[in-house]
Structures are given as C-alpha cells and as structure tokens.
Amino acid sequence: MIAHLSGKLVEKNPTDLVVECNGVGYFLNISLHTFSQIPDQENIFIYTYLQVREDAQTLFGFADKLERSLFKKLISVSGIGASTARTMLSSLSPDQVMSAIHSENVEEIKSVKGIGAKTAQRVIIDLKDKISDLGEADVNKILTPQRNTHKEEALSALETLGYTRKQSEKVVKKILSNNPEATVEAIIKLSLKNL
Template sequence: MISHLKGKLVEKNPTDITVECNGVGYFLNISLNTYSQLPAEENIFIYVYLQVREDAHTLFGFMQKSEREIFKKLISVSGIGASTARTMLSSLTPLQVVEAITQEEVAIIQSVKGIGAKTAQRVIIDLKDKLSEFSEDVNEIVKSSRNTHKEEALSALETLGYTRKQSEKVVSRIIKNDAEASVETIIKFALKNL
C-alpha cells in the first residue's frame, strides 16, 4: 500500500490533485478540507489511501494523517463508500464528523448527500467508540480560507455528482449573499442546499 507521497504539486482542483514523484504523476482524489490546507509552494507531502477494487485502483490524498484515519473508519461502515466518505469530509470538517458521531447527532450526519437516516444511525453505532480517540488529533486540522472562482465550485459539484444546471442556481445565490466566499464555503453551502 502507498502510505504517502512527497513530490511536486502539478495540478490542483477542489476535488483532486496531481503530484509528480520521480517523473510519475499520481492522481489523488481529495476532500475540500484537504484542498483548503494545500500549501502554496510546489513541494508537497501528502498522506495517501489506496482503494483497490475489481475495476479500479483509486488514490485518496489527505494533508493530515488523522483525516485519513477517519476516512478509513468511515468506509469500514456498511453503506458508506469512498465517494460518500469524501463528500462527508467535504461537507463537514473532520472535527465536526467526529463530534457528530461521538455525540450521536443523526441530523448532522444525515445532512450529507447520500446518507439517509438508517445509514446515519449505522455510522454512529459502528464508529462511536472507535472515533473518541480522534477528538484530540483532529483539533490540529486548521481550515484556511482561499478566494477562488465560481467555476471551481461548479466543477467540484459536478465531480461529486450534481448537474451543472442544478448547481449553478444554488452557487449563484450563495455568491450573491457573500461575494467574498471561498470555494470551500460555496461548495459546503451548496451541498447543504442541493
């Protein structure tokens, strides 16, 4: 398994990045939380999770080791795939995910696209005791705000499974209310309103 990558950040989008290591470019899917922590410089060190399926080998990247561990715990729950776990870590911060699970807040977990009431309850039952150890580690994760374009937010929402037409109305409304909103903020509000 690939544990981490250290190399040059060649491409950066809200949902994915490409890291070049010794002439090989690795495409990594990322959460908005990781996107908000990406360094401005070219050189990057990123933790990796390799998902091996019958039809694909997919890499997921995380700036913090604790976020990767939370991701692994989430995908261990029946009904939560890698895409849903990534959406959860994009809609909520890792700290919010841990708090929602340990404090049994079904409504917060259910607010994430693709998670219904039964799945939210299953997440809490399966992970409540397993995530208490992360509460302190997750506090190290700090969100930074970045000004980005409406197009990046729309592109990210398309990647997460929403149509451009449906996303555009919601994103336009968010930008109208807050012209200085970062791409992460736009996407988080859009995910809650779509």
C-alpha cells in the same frame, strides 16, 4: 500500499491533486478539508489511501493522518463508499464528523448528500467506540484562507462530487448573491448543505 507521497504539486483542484514524484504523476482524489489544508507551494507531503476494487484502483489524498484514519473508518461502515466518505469530509470537517458521531447527532450526519437516517444511525453505532482511538484533532488549527476564484471552479467540483450542473448553478448563484467574496471552499460547502 502507498502510505504517502512527497513531491511536486503539479495541479490543485477542490476535488483532486496531481503530485509528481520522480517523474511519475499521481492523481489523488481529495476532500474539501484537504484542499483547504494543502499549501500552494511547489513541494508537498500528503498522506494517501489506495482503494483497490475489481474495476478500479483509486488513490485518495489527505492533509493529515487523522482525516485518513477517519476516512478508513467511514468506508468500513456498510452503506458508506469512498465517494460518500469523501463527500462527508467535504461537507463537514473531521472534527465535526467525530463530534457528530460522539454526540450521536443523526441530523448533522444526515445533512450529507447520500446519507439517510438509517445510514447515519449505522455510522454512529459502528463508529462511536472506534473513533476514540483517533484522538482529538487540533481544533485551534488555523486554516489558511484560500484566494477567491470563479464560480466555474466550484461548479466543476460539485459536478465531480455527483451533482448536475443545472441544480448546482442555482444554488451557487444564490450563495454568490448573498456573499460575493466567498472562497471556492465556502461556496462548495454551502452548496453541499443546500443541494
């Protein structure tokens, strides 16, 4: 398995990265949390998880080991696939996910697209005892604010996450009318809560 990559950041989008290592470009699917953590610099180090299925081999990237461990635990739950786990880590930070599981907050987990009440309860039941070994994340970690970009980047990311452009545009337009200085990450997070 590919455990991590260290190389040149070729492309950075809210839902994916391309990292070049020794002339080979690796396409990594990422969450919004990782997008906000990855610096806009030439050389980066990123943790990875390779999902191998009959029809595809998909590489996921993570800014830290905690998020990768949480992702692996989430996809071990029946009813949670890689796409849903990535959406969960885009809607909520790893700290929020762990807190919701620990405090048995079904509503917060249910707020993620694709997760209903039964699945949220299953996540809590399956993972409550397992997340304690992940340790506590550094909640005082300061996130580097991202530069403002066009709403097109946010709409493109939402399409990649499975939303239609038509339904996304209404929500994004409303968010931008209330907060015209919103970052791409903020637009996407607010959109995920309202879609």
